[in-house]
Amino acid sequence: MTIQTSRRPGVSRGTRTNLARLALLLGLVAGATFAFAPVLWMLSSSFKPNTQIFEFPPRLVTEAFSFDAYARILTDPEKVRFFLNSYIVAGAVTLLTLLVAILAAYAFSRFEFPFKRPLNVVIVSVQAVPPITLLIPYFGLMVTLGLYNTYPGLILTYMVFTLPYAIIMMTGYFNTLPRELDEAVRVDGAGSWTALWRVLVPISVPGIVSVGVYTFMIAWNEYLFALTLTKTTDMRTVPIGIQLLMGQHSYEWNEMMAMSILGSIPVLVLFLFFQRFFIGGLASGAVKS
Amino acid sequence: MSATLPRTPRRIGAARRLEPYAYVAPTAALMIVLMLVPIAMVIGYSFLDNVILNKDPEVVGLDNYIEVITDPVFGTAIANTLVFVTASVAAHLLIGLAFAMMLNSRLLGPRVLAAFRGIFILPWLFTAAIVAVLWRMLLSPNGVVNYLLGALGFGDGTTEWLSDPGLALGSVTFINIWSGYPFFMISLLAGLQGIPADLYEAAKVDGAGPIQRFWNVTIPQLKPIIISMALLDFIWTSQQFALIWMTTGGGPIVATEMLSTYTYKLAFAKYEFALASTSAVLILLLSMVLAVLYVRHQRARD
Numbered sequence: 001m002t003i004q005t006s007r008r009p010g011v012s013r014g015t016r017t018n019l020a021r022l023a024l025l026l027g028l029v030a031g032a033t034f035a036f037a038p039v040l041w042m043l044s045s046s047f048k049p050n051t052q053i054f055e056f057p058p059r060l061v062t063e064a065f066s067f068d069a070y071a072r073i074l075t076d077p078e079k080v081r082f083f084l085n086s087y088i089v090a091g092a093v094t095l096l097t098l099l100v101a102i103l104a105a106y107a108f109s110r111f112e113f114p115f116k117r118p119l120n121v122v123i124v125s126v127q128a129v130p131p132i133t134l135l136i137p138y139f140g141l142m143v144t145l146g147l148y149n150t151y152p153g154l155i156l157t158y159m160v161f162t163l164p165y166a167i168i169m170m171t172g173y174f175n176t177l178p179r180e181l182d183e184a185v186r187v188d189g190a191g192s193w194t195a196l197w198r199v200l201v202p203i204s205v206p207g208i209v210s211v212g213v214y215t216f217m218i219a220w221n222e223y224l225f226a227l228t229l230t231k232t233t234d235m236r237t238v239p240i241g242i243q244l245l246m247g248q249h250s251y252e253w254n255e256m257m258a259m260s261i262l263g264s265i266p267v268l269v270l271f272l273f274f275q276r277f278f279i280g281g282l283a284s285g286a287v288k289s
Numbered sequence: 290m291s292a293t294l295p296r297t298p299r300r301i302g303a304a305r306r307l308e309p310y311a312y313v314a315p316t317a318a319l320m321i322v323l324m325l326v327p328i329a330m331v332i333g334y335s336f337l338d339n340v341i342l343n344k345d346p347e348v349v350g351l352d353n354y355i356e357v358i359t360d361p362v363f364g365t366a367i368a369n370t371l372v373f374v375t376a377s378v379a380a381h382l383l384i385g386l387a388f389a390m391m392l393n394s395r396l397l398g399p400r401v402l403a404a405f406r407g408i409f410i411l412p413w414l415f416t417a418a419i420v421a422v423l424w425r426m427l428l429s430p431n432g433v434v435n436y437l438l439g440a441l442g443f444g445d446g447t448t449e450w451l452s453d454p455g456l457a458l459g460s461v462t463f464i465n466i467w468s469g470y471p472f473f474m475i476s477l478l479a480g481l482q483g484i485p486a487d488l489y490e491a492a493k494v495d496g497a498g499p500i501q502r503f504w505n506v507t508i509p510q511l512k513p514i515i516i517s518m519a520l521l522d523f524i525w526t527s528q529q530f531a532l533i534w535m536t537t538g539g540g541p542i543v544a545t546e547m548l549s550t551y552t553y554k555l556a557f558a559k560y561e562f563a564l565a566s567t568s569a570v571l572i573l574l575l576s577m578v579l580a581v582l583y584v585r586h587q588r589a590r591d
Contacts, residue, residue, distance in 0.1 A: 021396045028397075031388050032408045038467070039411055041433055042423050054431035100315045107312035119313060126324050128580030130528045132549050133569040136334065136556050137327035160323045163316060192308055221416035223531035228557065239418035243535055246422060253426055260419040267414050275407075 046070070046257035053253040069258035081234055082241030083262065088151060089237060090219035090266075093158045097166050097215045098208060100159070105170030106196050110182065123164045131161070131224050142229055149231045157225050162215040169214075173207035174200060213274045217267050238263040328573070334566035346563070353567040363568065365543045366551040373462050373547060374526045378519050380466040385473025385518075386511075392474075393481040406478075413471035420468045421535035425451065428460060454544040457537050461545050465532055473518055480514040481507070513590050520583040524576060548572050 044060045045053055046069055052062050073079045107113070108120065138157060139148075147153030181203070182195035190198070201208070223239045230236055236244065242263065245256045335353055337346040357363050388409050392402050415423070427434050428450035439446035450460040484507065492502045508515075530549040533539060539550035552572065556565035 017396070024391060024394055024396050027387075027391050028405045031391065032405060034467070035409050035411050035471075038423055038427055039415075041427060045426065053426065054429065056431070056436065058433045058436050100319070103312045104316040107309040111309035111312075113306070113309040116309075119317065122320060122324075123316070124584070125577075125580060126320065128524055128576050128583070129324065129328070130549075130569075130572050130576050132528065132530065132552050133331055133573040133576075134324075134327045135553070136562055136566050136569055137330035138323075139556075141323075141327060141330070156319070156323060159319060163319065167316065192305075221418075223416070223418050223534075224553075239416055239531070242418050242422055246425075246535075256422050257426070260415070260422060264415055264419060267416075271410075271414055 042257050042260055046254055046261050048254055050252055050254045069252075069254040070262070073255055073259055073262065078233060079241060079259070082236055082238050082259075085151075085235060086220055086237040086263070087266075089154050089158070090216050092151070092155045093162060093219035094212050094216045096155065097159055097162045098212055101163055101166035101170050101211065102196070102201065102208070104163075104167045105174050106192075106200065108167070108171040109174035110179070110192070123167055126160075127164045134160070135224065135228055138225070139228060148229060149235050151235075153229050154226060154237075157229060158219045158222055161222075162218050166211045166215055169211050170204070170207060173204055177203060209274060213270050216270060220267060331566045331569050331573075334563055335570045337563055339561065339563045349563075353563050354571075357564055357567045357571065362543055362546060362551060366546045366548050369458060369543075369545060370527055370547045370549075372458060373465065373529075373545075374523055376462045377465045377469060377526045378522045380462075381470045381473045381522055382515065382519060384466070384470040385477050386515075388470070388474045389477035389481055390507075392478055409474060410471045412468050415468065417468070417529070417531035418535055420464060421532050424460075424464045424467075425536055428464075451537050452541050454541045457541060457544045461533055461536055464536065465526065465529065468532070469522070469526070473522065476514055476518050477511060480511045484510045513586075516586055517583065517590070520579060520586065524579050524583070527572075527576070527579075548575075 040060070047065050047067070048062055049064050049066070049068070052059075052064060055062075104123075108116065142148040142153045142157075145153075147156070177200060182192075182199045185195045185199050186192065221239065222237075226237045226240050227243075230240070233244070238259070242256055242259050245252055245259060336348055336350060337353075338349050339346065392406050392409070394402070412420070426432060429435075430447050430449050434450070435444065435446045435448055438444045438448070448456070450456055488506050488510070489502055492506050497505060528549060529547065530553065533545055533547050533550050534553070537545040539546040539554065548568070549572075552565050552568040555561045555568060
């Protein structure tokens with residue numbers, strides 16, 4: 001926040017810039033309070049004993065500061081299972097979505113074929129189908145297919161929602177890569193399969209990463225289908241697990257907050273590491289798509 | 290865009306023609322089984338006597354539609370959804386634009402602004418279930434929000450934000466505003482960064498002040514992004530379920546009943562699967578109208 005004094009053209013103008021800077025800083029701090037204060041309180045509450053959650057007057061840090069709530073979650077196999085389930089489902093959804101989307105995007109980007117346009121229209125428009133519309137038939141469908149209360153049931157369901165976006169983003173990414181790259185390999189006698197995996201995929205890593213991160217986040221955060229298509233506690237994911245904590249005899253607020261923090265860590269970490277890809281991809285999607 | 294190579298030998302032409310189908314086959318299979326079939330099913334259900342529970346449901350024509358549309362709770366759900374969505378989208382836009390403009394300023398160093406950008410994005414990184422429990426704690430009658438408002442001299446510190454029928458809708462809308470503005474902010478920030486500097490210079494030369502430059506340069510330049518983001522947000526917010534379900538469950542009574550919670554309750558609390566399907570089809574139609582508007586707008590931009 002160094003203020004450059006060397007090239008100040010006149011005192012009045014400099015003062016005005018400083019005032020503008022101060023106003024901006026105040027605005028930013030106000031915004032940061034709005035965004036961050038609730039998160040800070042979540043963090044603070046996760047370190048309190050449950051009896052101090054609503055103490056009066058509230059304090060950010062109390063003398064009873066401890067990691068007990070975290071320890072209780074991480075030592076309870078039933079709760080650890082929520083995390084395991086979320087990792088399994090979100091991980092599988094991410095890998096499968098990327099695989100299927102890369103194949104489809106390759107066809108959309110490099111081939112002309114009948115049904116290409118209608119298929120494309122379907123993929124774009126299914127993004128607008130409300131999840132609640134599919135919920136009722138899914139319930140019956142998953143029971144019929146024997147996929148109710150199973151990982152594959154959830155994974156396939158999530159892919160319906162992650163795939164369209166992934167295909168659109170990957171097709172856009174492949175379209176920016178010169179056709180000569182893969183055609184050159186193919187002229188040398190290699191098939192399109194080789195051209196895709198040896199040439200296109202390795203240079204598309206940034207696009208693949210941003211689509212992968214986004215897909216993981218969607219799958220990690222999903223609530224409605226996880227609530228409806230699983231039944232037993234050992235199949236529940238983190239968002240449902242947090243709700244289950246709320247349903248028990250008394251509200252363990254400190255454990256709910258600790259679980260919220262633990263449940264947000266994967267998304268926060270992914271976001272921190274891939275921020276640039278992610279914001280770039282998101283923004284370009286919104287600006288261009 | 291044509292991929293046909295004149296050099297391709299004829300004998301592998303047939304194999305090549307089939308190749309793209311192999312690549313799109315997994316996608317097509319998934320979309321047919323888990324998208325087109327379920328949509329056909331839900332539309333079918335909506336014309337039947339109570340399905341799933343009833344072994345041999347009869348066709349009842351439009352009876353379900355008449356029953357849902359004339360249900361006063363359905364009307365309440367539409368009105369609540371409209372208020373919730375309109376207020377959310379408007380606030381997302383205003384807050385997102387204000388934050389994006391602050392982050393786009395050149396008055397502070399890029400590192401300081403990047404730090405603020407990280408903080409501003411935070412609410413968006415928490416899933417709806419987490420946002421819901423967090424705000425249930427904050428907005429509890431004994432919670433910190435009431436304490437702070439009381440300390441500032443507003444209210445008596447016992448406000449029931451989520452269980453007072455007159456306040457609940459406003460409260461869930463506020464929570465949704467808090468958790469959703471960053472998506473607007475990111476897109477608008479990218480949009481702001483894409484506005485050519487000479488447009489501002491030209492406006493300055495013409496004697497336009499900061500406010501005129503905002504209305505005559507910034508807003509027209511951002512307009513396409515604003516419209517597409519608003520439409521997308523409208524579609525997404527109207528589908529919001531987890532946040533409502535975990536804060537108020539649509540209550541007290543029907544004060545925060547949305548189309549999504551109304552439909553969910555019909556199916557999984559009242560086991561009226563045919564009526565729930567009917568409501569789900571009506572929501573689908575509504576979404577399709579919005580999607581058509583969105584696609585048209587996108588086409589016009591290209």
